[in-house]
Amino acid sequence: MAILPILTAPDPRLKTVSSPVDTVDDKLRQLMDDMCDTMYDAPGIGLAAIQVGVAKRVLVIDLQEEEGVRNPQFFVNPQIIWTSSEDISVYNEGCLSVPEQYAEVERPAECIVQYLDYHGKPQELSAHGLMATCLQHEMDHLDGILFVDHLSSIKRNMMIRKVKKLVKARTAE
Ligand code: NI
Numbered sequence: 060m061a062i063l064p065i066l067t068a069p070d071p072r073l074k075t076v077s078s079p080v081d082t083v084d085d086k087l088r089q090l091m092d093d094m095c096d097t098m099y100d101a102p103g104i105g106l107a108a109i110q111v112g113v114a115k116r117v118l119v120i121d122l123q124e125e126e127g128v129r130n131p132q133f134f135v136n137p138q139i140i141w142t143s144s145e146d147i148s149v150y151n152e153g154c155l156s157v158p159e160q161y162a163e164v165e166r167p168a169e170c171i172v173q174y175l176d177y178h179g180k181p182q183e184l185s186a187h188g189l190m191a192t193c194l195q196h197e198m199d200h201l202d203g204i205l206f207v208d209h210l211s212s213i214k215r216n217m218m219i220r221k222v223k224k225l226v227k228a229r230t231a232e
Pocket of ligand 1: 153154155156196197200206
């Protein structure tokens, strides 16, 4: 168990397209456990492996809907097989790699995702609400896309500048 450093924008590694995982083994589970610790420590509700510098198609999500109850869900090689193209939802998104910045992003309100779980077993999840938003946000990371990439370049650049300042100030502390 370990808390890993989280990359922040504009770190070029965040633009990496992550590679599929071959086998879900103990080494991968170690990474997933570390990602989990890192997410809870931050704290956040989702984390993609590339955010800790590992270019593998792995996510951990815990919406923490019940306070104090941990229920992490692991997604290996997730693939969206369906989205509600007409039913769109708008959510005020944030990201551990774009700290303290929030903006409204439009995404399909529902999606169906196929993936391997913590034990490498194939699973399918029909997601709506915050889970659908979070899954799509995290899956974007696997293709090198941040939520700010869905915004205008003016807004995006402003947020990246703020993050740079923030990270600089934190390092100076
Ligand atoms: Ni994110």
